[in-house]
Amino acid sequence: xxxxxxxxxxxxxxxxxxxxxxxxxxxxxxxxxxxxxxxxxxxxxxxxxxxxxxxxxxxxxxxxxxxxxxxxxxxxxxxxxxxxxxxxxxxxxxxxxxxxxxxxxxxxxxxxxxxxxxxxxxxxxxxxxxxxxxxxxxxxxxxxxxxxxxxxxxxxxxxxxxxxxxxxxxxxxxxxxxxxxxxxxxxxxxxxxxxxxxxxxxxxxxxxxxxxxxxxxxxxxxxxxxxxxxxxxxxxxxxxxxxxxxxxxxxxxxxxxxxxxxxxxxxxxxxxxxxxxxxxxxxxxxxxxxxxxxxxxxxxxxxxxxxxxxxxxxxxxxxxxxxxxxxxxxxxxxxxxxxxxxxxxxxxxxxxxxxxxxxxxxxxxxxxxxxxxxxxxxxxxxxxxxxxxxxxxxxxxxxxxxxxxxxxxxxxxxxxxxxxxxxxxxxxxxxxxxxxxxxxxxxxxxxxxxxxxxxxxxxxxxxxxxxxxxxxxxxxxxxxxxxxxxxxxxxxxxxxxxxxxxxxxxxxxxxxxxxxxxxxxxxxxxxxxxxxxxxxxxxxxxxxxxxxxxxxxxxxxxxxxxxxxxxxxxxxxxxxxxxxxxxxxxxxxxxxxxxxxxxxxxxxxxxxxxxxxxxxxxxxxxxxxxxxxxxxxxxxxxxxxxxxxxxxxxxxxxxxxxxxxxxxxxxxxxxxxxxxxxxxxxxxxxxxxxxx
Numbered sequence: 084x085x086x087x088x089x090x091x092x093x094x095x096x097x098x099x100x101x102x103x104x105x106x107x108x109x110x111x112x113x114x115x116x117x118x119x120x121x122x123x124x125x126x127x128x129x130x131x132x133x134x135x136x137x138x139x140x141x142x143x144x145x146x147x148x149x150x151x152x153x154x155x156x157x158x159x160x161x162x163x164x165x166x167x168x169x170x171x172x173x174x175x176x177x178x179x180x181x182x183x184x185x186x187x188x189x190x191x192x193x194x195x196x197x198x199x200x201x202x203x204x205x206x207x208x209x210x211x212x213x214x215x216x217x218x219x220x221x222x223x224x225x226x227x228x229x230x231x232x233x234x235x236x237x238x239x240x241x242x243x244x245x246x247x248x249x250x251x252x253x254x255x256x257x258x259x260x261x262x263x264x265x266x267x268x269x270x271x272x273x274x275x276x277x278x279x280x281x282x283x284x285x286x287x288x289x290x291x292x293x294x295x296x297x298x299x300x301x302x303x304x305x306x307x308x309x310x311x312x313x314x315x316x317x318x319x320x321x322x323x324x325x326x327x328x329x330x331x332x333x334x335x336x337x338x339x340x341x342x343x344x345x346x347x348x349x350x351x352x353x354x355x356x357x358x359x360x361x362x363x364x365x366x367x368x369x370x371x372x373x374x375x376x377x378x379x380x381x382x383x384x385x386x387x388x389x390x391x392x393x394x395x396x397x398x399x400x401x402x403x404x405x406x407x408x409x410x411x412x413x414x415x416x417x418x419x420x421x422x423x424x425x426x427x428x429x430x431x432x433x434x435x436x437x438x439x440x441x442x443x444x445x446x447x448x449x450x451x452x453x454x455x456x457x458x459x460x461x462x463x464x465x466x467x468x469x470x471x472x473x474x475x476x477x478x479x480x481x482x483x484x485x486x487x488x489x490x491x492x493x494x495x496x497x498x499x500x501x502x503x504x505x506x507x508x509x510x511x512x513x514x515x516x517x518x519x520x521x522x523x524x525x526x527x528x529x530x531x532x533x534x535x536x537x538x539x540x541x542x543x544x545x546x547x548x549x550x551x552x553x554x555x556x557x558x559x560x561x562x563x564x565x566x567x568x569x570x571x572x573x574x575x576x577x578x579x580x581x582x583x584x585x586x587x588x589x590x591x592x593x594x595x596x597x598x599x600x601x602x603x604x605x606x607x608x609x610x611x612x613x614x615x616x617x618x619x620x621x622x623x624x625x626x627x628x629x630x631x632x633x634x635x636x637x638x639x640x641x642x643x644x645x646x647x648x649x650x651x652x653x654x655x656x657x658x659x660x661x662x663x664x665x666x667x668x669x670x671x672x673x674x675x676x677x678x679x680x681x682x683x684x685x686x687x688x689x690x691x692x693x694x695x696x697x698x699x700x701x702x703x704x705x706x707x708x709x710x711x712x713x714x715x716x717x718x719x720x721x722x723x724x725x726x727x728x729x730x731x732x733x734x735x736x737x738x739x740x741x742x743x744x745x746x747x748x749x750x751x752x753x754x755x756x757x758x759x760x761x762x763x764x765x766x767x768x769x770x771x772x773x774x775x
Contacts, residue, residue: 111138111150118153129166132157136173140180142364144402148177168198168206175213179220182404187217208238208246215253222442224257225752231257232755244281248274252286255293264297271297288317288326292333299337307337328354328366335373339380348377368397372410379417387417408437408446415453428457448477595622623653640673643710646683654690655706663704669711674718675775681753682710682720682770688742689722689768697726697766705765712774720770728762735760 111134117123118131132154140147155170171194178187191213198206215230231253238247255270271294278286291314298307311334318327335350351374358366371394378387391414398407411434418427431453438446455470526548530541647667655665674682686708698704705725713719735747735758746768750758756772 107138111135115150118157125161125163129154129158129161129163133166133169133173136170136177140173140177142362144177144180147173148181151177164197164201164203165206168194168201168203168210171195171197172206172209172213175210175217179217181402184217184221188214191217204237204241205243205246208234208241208243208250211237212246212250212253215250219253219257219260224261228254228257229752229755244283248278248281248283248286251277252289252293255290259293259297259300264301267297268294284317285321285323288314288321288323288330291317292326292330295333295337299340304337304341308334311337324357324361325363325366328358328361328363328370331357332366332370332373335370335377339373339377344377344381348374351377364397364401365403368394368401368403368410369406371397372406372413375410375417376413379413379420382420384417384420387413388421391417404437404441408434408441408443408450411437412446412449412453415450419453419457424457424460428454428461431457444477444481448474448481451477639676641676641679643672643674643679643682644669645671646679647686647708647710650683650686650690651706651708654687654694658694659704665704665706666708668707668709672710672712672718678718678754678772678775681749685720685746685749685770686722688746692740692742693724693726693766697724697728702726716773718772718774721767723765723767725765728766729760731762733760733762 114131114134118128118135120128123131132150135150136147136154139150151170151174155167155174158167158170161167171190175187175191175194178184178190191210195207195210195214198210211230211234215227215234217227218224218230219227231250234246235250235254237243238250251270251274255267255274258264258267258270271290275287275290278284278290291310295307295310295314298304298310311330314330315327315334318324318330331350331354335347335354338344338347338350351370355367355370355374357363358370371390375387375389375391375394378384378390391410395407395410395414397403398410411430415427415430415434418424418430431450434446435450435454437443438450451470451473455467455474458464458467458470526544529544533540644667651665651667659665690706693706703725707721707723709719709721711719735743738744738747747758750756750770750772754770754772756770759769761767761769
């Protein structure tokens with residue numbers, strides 16, 4: 084039976100996805116002849132090269148790479164900077180799809196430099212977005228966000244509507260991957276509104292699908308199904324088959340979660356039919372893996388094995404790593420169910436190595452658990468124990484992440500309930516208002532018809548209307564009062580939960596600080612003792628933020644000047660003599676918690692640096708710290724001391740000092756600000772950034 088599956092897989096490999104569709108391939112080959120013919124004009128040849136690259140980079144990555152290289156080489160010989168920018172974009176995409184990340188980074192950065200040099204705004208926005216996608220694939224989500232925000236700002240400045248919408252969607256997807264669901268939903272809703280205003284209907288299917296993914300993550304299944312169905316409708320309306328395949332596949336995955344396996348299977352088969360018809364080979368592999376999973380859950384291991392064999396063959400032949408780890412796990416589980424331990428072990432091993440390369444915790448957890456069980460069945464208890472330990476490690480890491488995400492889910496579910504509740508109240512009020520207006524019109528009509536008969540009857544009717552209105556309003560007010568009470572109770576529960584979280588975080592940090600202190604006291608090595616002491620002080624600085632939030636009851640912002648005074652008291656008061664002066668200047672300044680914490684880390688490192696290097700034992704010490712808001716959104720932070728200053732050729736961007744490296748990284752990457760140093764009278768540092 085296994086031989087039959089292999090033969091089927093080989094048949095599909097050679098006939099279905101080894102090359103581009105014959106009709107398209109003929110058009111590509113024809114365009115390639117036009118492109119390489121020197122008798123044709125440069126403009127005609129550039130368009131032909133562009134067509135070849137565009138038609139291959141999404142379906143045949145190796146052919147796409149070849150055509151993109153040729154396109155770029157020829158574009159560089161021309162003066163058409165727009166075509167050159169597009170060629171860099173295509174080549175970088177092809178290299179990314181083939182896992183050539185170093186080459187892709189070099190290509191895209193070179194393309195961005197070229198676009199900036201030629202002041203080509205579309206290219207600048209597009210290539211910043213490409214670099215964002217590349218860094219996101221490499222796991223550098225913060226750097227990816229920085230690139231996407233650059234693309235967003237550039238698109239907004241020069242009214243590049245498509246690139247602006249694309250940047251918003253990319254930012255929303257990164258926030259979703261980071262578990263920042265609230266930020267992600269807000270970003271996607273802004274993108275949806277922007278697309279509606281600017282009539283960019285093509286992006287709506289993608290946005291609704293992403294909103295469905297978030298709903299699925301926070302277990303709002305009905306809303307997820309509604310959003311996925313809307314994504315399907317938009318994809319059908321625009322005849323966008325790739326998006327239609329994705330959305331149908333998502334609906335299938337949702338119904339697996341809901342244990343509606345027959346419905347899930349129907350959605351997967353519908354998606355597979357379209358993917359096969361349209362020769363969307365990457366999608367075919369992913370859908371077949373999902374179908375295999377569905378059949379496995381239904382205990383139909385024969386069908387499951389047939390689909391997973393085809394899926395893995397496609398993944399490996401097309402060199403697709405995305406979701407290949409999941410396919411290996413499904414195959415391992417199928418063979419385990421069939422009691423074929425050797426095959427099951429091999430696929431667990433493949434999934435483990437692939438997940439190890441990309442640090443995929445969920446797959447590492449499942450693969451290590453499977454390897455532990457297969458080693459146990461084979462009598463290899465030593466390796467079984469080893470993988471059991473790894474399973475526990477990965478399981479604990481995932482559980483810690485899930486605990487944090489559960490708090491976010493609770494908050495968002497509460498928001499959804501309040502929104503649903505508010506919508507229902509508004510609906511009731513609208514109906515009552517319509518009913519009242521209708522009755523009022525009827526009464527006016529009757530009044531006009533019978534005013535000649537009797538004025539008394541008209542008066543009675545008016546009184547009845549007023550009475551009816553009074554009692555209806557009274558009922559509505561009672562309903563609203565009860566609902567408001569429920570909302571207040573829910574908000575109070577949320578605040579208690581948040582307060583408890585920050586209290587526990589503060590206590591845990593206090594425990595870590597105490598352990599570091601005890602360890603520093605018990606060691607005799609000065610370097611180790613100093614490192615432990617520095618780490619303790621950094622933990623103490625972090626602890627102060629959570630203490631402020633816990634004390635003030637404000638979990639979004641803190642007063643940075645009060646926070647700075649606490650850090651000064653923590654670090655400088657113990658060494659202060661009567662002649663020394665340590666001052667924090669400025670008025671009350673509330674900042675976002677993440678930005679305030681970043682400033683706290685920066686201040687901690689600067690003070691620690693001054694204590695270690697700025698003064699001699701008998702020197703008079705002076706430190707001035709200032710933070711203020713300039714205009715509506717700009718924050719400026721200044722730190723000065725009267726010490727010896729920095730070395731003459733000191734460069735904060737290239738310094739090897741860990742503390743100053745941390746200051747530069749936090750200033751430019753987390754705060755997205757600008758940093759300046761001055762050595763005129765002692766040491767001075769200035770950071771300018773925008774408040775969130």
